[in-house]
Amino acid sequence: MPALHGLHILSLRAFSSPPDPGPDQVCSHQKNCTQKQDPLLARLEALGATCHNYPVIKIVPAGADDERVKQQVMAFSDYDKAIVISQRAAQLAGWWLDRYWPMLPVGIEYFAVGPTSAQPLRDQNVSVTVPESGYSSEALLALPALKTVQGEKIIIFRGGQGRDLLEQTLKERGGNVDCCELYSRVVDSLHREAIAELLQAQSPLVLIYSGQVLDALLEVVPEASLVKLKSLPIIAPSERVANLARNKGFSSVHLAASALAQDMEHSVLGWYTHAR
Incomplete structure (x- = not known):
């Protein structure tokens, strides 16, 4: 059985598409597009996890005429x-x-x-x-x-x-x-309903990369889902972000060595091994 079989993971990181042929080129928020470009999600899915990538922040490049x-x-x-x-x-x-x-x-x-x-x-x-x-x-x-x-x-x-x-x-x-x-x-509410539906159906592990992502998530998630959200396990890439999450009321915060894909993967594996 794969190491992460049965685990649902909620990732919130905005997609970073290559800027060519211009800085305003961005990828659509299609889940499969994002995961093809995110090595961490690809590795987690290869280990058996079901990954849901719902960005809550949209990156808007400066225009070529800035x-x-x-x-x-x-x-x-x-x-x-x-x-x-x-x-x-x-x-x-x-x-x-x-x-x-x-x-x-x-x-x-x-x-x-x-x-x-x-x-x-x-x-x-x-x-x-x-x-x-x-x-x-x-x-x-x-x-x-x-x-x-x-x-x-x-x-x-x-x-x-x-x-x-x-x-x-x-x-x-x-x-x-x-x-x-x-x-x-800018805060992106495109996946507001999808996140709420996921929280209602599952108890995913949440990957939080920054304080801005954390704040955006709390703004996007419907109020009725906040209690469930704050009870979920979170992986944070630094002590600073982990402390921000704790101060916002999250009760199960776990620290990765860094935001590198291998460090986040190691933390996810470590948490799930003990949680099962």
């Missing part, structure tokens, strides 16, 4: 360091840089929160430094190269409404920091 982004990218050669905070930010940064810099400027150091965030740039043969573990803003800030940034110009490629810890800390360390907002996040 003047602020255009000006920041055109001035890219002025920076000493560039940081991408997510896979989607890296994909879009790659699209914008390729558009205005067919040959990247020399002398810029690239950083990413983790291997998944770094991969789109590495696929373009860009050398990217990531933390050895942790894969968070805190771990990134602990890198020696980001501890001494006095007088350096730093650009952070990110989405709006994110955490300001990275920006503020680098400024406190003397860096001149600009944030390039490549996309925005």
Whole structure:
């Protein structure tokens, strides 16, 4: 019998489609499209789980005519360091840089929160430094190269409404920091009824990747389903997100080593082994 036979899993992560041929290209919210692109869900289903991917946040890329982004990218050669905070930010940064810099400027150091965030740039043969573990803003800030940034110009490629810890800390360390907002996040209620029906029929394990996803889930789920939702087991990728969930009233919160697919998979397997 497969290791995860009988387990239903609710994933809420928004789909991150490649930006080509333009940054406004997005995938529809079809469940099968998302799962083909999400290595974690594919691995969990191969282990026998039934995965339900219902994003509660929609990623809206900046338009190709966004003047602020255009000006920041055109001035890219002025920076000493560039940081991408997510896979989607890296994909879009790659699209914008390729558009205005067919040959990247020399002398810029690239950083990413983790291997998944770094991969789109590495696929373009860009050398990217990531933390050895942790894969968070805190771990990134602990890198020696980001501890001494006095007088350096730093650009952070990110989405709006994110955490300001990275920006503020680098400024406190003397860096001149600009944030390039490549996309925005908006609450997506498209799957409101599907989530409510799932909660009524099953008791799924819930994968929560960020505080924003958590807040969006609580906004999307009908009030009548909140008690059931908060009783469900949750896998969180960091202590910060785990604490946010506990503070929101979730009673069964479990911690993965990171948001990497293998770490989330390991946590799911560990929880289900003990739960059965």
